[in-house]
Amino acid sequence: MTLHLAILPILIPMIGGLLMLLPPFAGPLRYQYRRAGALFLMLTQVAVSVYLMYVVVQNGAIMYAVGDWRPPFGIILYVDQLSAMLVALTGFLGLAITLYSFAGDDREGKYFHPMVQFLLVGICGAFLTNDLFNLFVFFEVLLIASYTLLIHGGGKQKTAANLHYVILNLVGSSLFLFALGTLYGITGTLNIADMAMRVTQLSDGNQLIAQAGGSLMLIVFGLKAAMLPLHFWLPQTYAVASAPVAAMFAIMTKVGVYCIFRVYTVIFGEQAGELADMIQPWIWPLAILSIVAGTIGALASPNLRTLAGNLVVVSVGTLLIAFALRTPEATAAGLLYLIHSTIITGALFLIADMLGQQRGKALDYFVIARKMKQQALLGVMFVVAAMAVAGLPPFAGFLGKLVVLQSATNTDYTAWVWSIILISSLATIVALSRAGTTLFWRNTPSHDAAESPGISKWQLGGTGLLLIASPMLALFGASVIEYTNNAAEQLHDIPYLLEVMNLQGDAQ
Structure with a gap:
């Protein structure tokens, strides 16, 4: 198993997704079978990715040559601590949204679970590949x-958003x-390693x-990451997607950010x-303006889903600042913030969906509506998510932003970054406070809350899994920071990469 461990995060969802399209998963009882199969695949994916992290920490990075065609000619997978961490994060988020979808979202279409598996193939492949053409292939798979x-689930809004999304990504693929x-x-x-020598x-x-x-690739990765001015598609697209899909999409912008970190x-x-x-002069203003645009968008958001989408843009800008500092310390800080922001924005999309189900036609819009059936429970989940995403202690958001700020100390950009x-954090607190007071305190005098559907155990389990991760990241903060520091050092250590690829002789 260890010999082929590096390719398992790609093979598991690929084979699993294909099997779900065949009997008995395509029969009359397809939903029950697919749910069982999806849960098994997600648990297996998480277990394999966590074990992969352990192996990489203990034994160093892994170079896996598919078909034993050696670099630079073969299809090469490269698993270091950074890529292993992101594969594990993807599996964890996938497990949470799979549990949440069991409440009924997966019944809105026939192929939800197979498509989630194929999405995992593309995302994990993008994190693991060490070849730019294969990166393009995995981009297309996830897209x-x-x-x-x-x-x-269908609908006019989803169709319109999907059309814009497809056109933009087709342009991006052409540029790639x-x-x-x-x-x-x-x-x-x-x-990638061979090109690093040849340039x-x-x-x-x-x-x-x-x-x-290289500049063309920055445009492509910036589009995937929703970096300003290529961010305009994200808030509306994520707002109309079904809740599990929007939550899973929280990791997709990080694919673009990861590619910027890795390639540049x-x-x-x-x-x-x-x-x-070469791109640092461009990254600085784009990172700052991305945060500004996302913050303004959050303040102007008409509903919680759009607010969460704009907070994704803010997180992308923060990660780009960590990249622009160009030090292992800043990279490590960015990686910690990446974990937190992905998990907590995913949770916000799920919370917005549960709120909308209990507020009738008002959905998650910031308007006066009927009182929710389980207002206290939803209120606690919202407060936890809001405090985490705003960066307040004792949650991981505070720790993530703190280490980013510390990494900018004693640089020429300290004043700008701080x-x-x-x-932006203050404005986020204001936006979330406005959202919370409207959603939970401004209710109509009617007493029809009993007509609202209750929170499913699956919804509670999926959302709770994400919410509990934030304080756990803070609780084990020292170990997490040590891991991200090692991952950042490994990313910046180019001779180590060439050694693992067996290209160090050519470099000399």
Whole structure:
């Protein structure tokens, strides 16, 4: 099992998703069988990913050559502490939304569970691959699955949002191919480690071409990550998606952020000569403006789902600031914040759905509506999520923002980073306070709350799984920070990557 461990997070959902399209999963009792199969697959995925993290911590990074075709020519998977952590985070989020969907969301369409598995194939593959073309392939896999999931349940709003989403991503995919062709034409490789060596040997003319290809990839990754000015699609798209889908999509923006960290640290990092840190002058203003745009959007949001979508944009801007600082300490801080923000924004989408189910036609809009049937329970969940996402102690949001701020100390950007993050946090508290007071305190005098559906045990289990993760991250904060520090050091250690890839001889 250890020999092929690196590819299991891709094979498990791929084979599982295919089997769910066949009898007995496609028969009259397909929902019962698919639920059992989905739960088994998610538990297996979490167990394998956690074990993969353990193996990487104990034995170092893993290079897996599919078919034993060695780098730089074969299909190469590279599992370091960063990619293993993100695969585990994906599995954990997938388990939570699968549990939540058992309340009935998975019955709104035939193929919810298979599509979630195929989405996991694309996301985990993007985290594990060490080849830019295979990254493009996994992007397409996750995008095709996301197109189907976004329209899950049907409706005019979902169809319109899905159309915009498809068109934007088709443009992004085209730009990605142009970028790959450009970089392959001058380097002769698409293996990330091999390309990191070859960009240092380019002539002046080819360096300009490489810079153009790298800039095109930034546009692609910025679109996936919802970085300003490519963020406009996200709040509305996430707001109309069904709750489990929106919560699962919280990890998809992190795929774009991860690619920025990986590609522009390894290929265009400090060792890249004239191409070193080529995008840093662009990242700084885009990161700050992303936070500003997301914060303003949160303050202006008409409902809780749109507010959560804008908070995803704020989290992307914060992660880009961590990247722009270009130090292992800042990268480690960003990784901790990434874990927290993904989990808690996913929980907010689920909470918004439960609130909407109990408020009648008002849904989760910030308007006066009838009192909710389980207002106290929903209120506690909302307060926990709000405190966590705003960065208040004792939750992981406070710890995540604190380490990001600390990583900016004694740099030329200290004043900018501290100001923008603290002001954004204050504005987030204001937006969430407004949302909470309207949703829970401004009720009509009618007493028809008994007509509202109660919270399902599956909804409570899925949401509770995400909410409890925030204080647990803070409780074991020292161990988590140690892990992210090691993951960041490994990411910035290019000679170590070349050694694992058996390319160190070529580098010399």
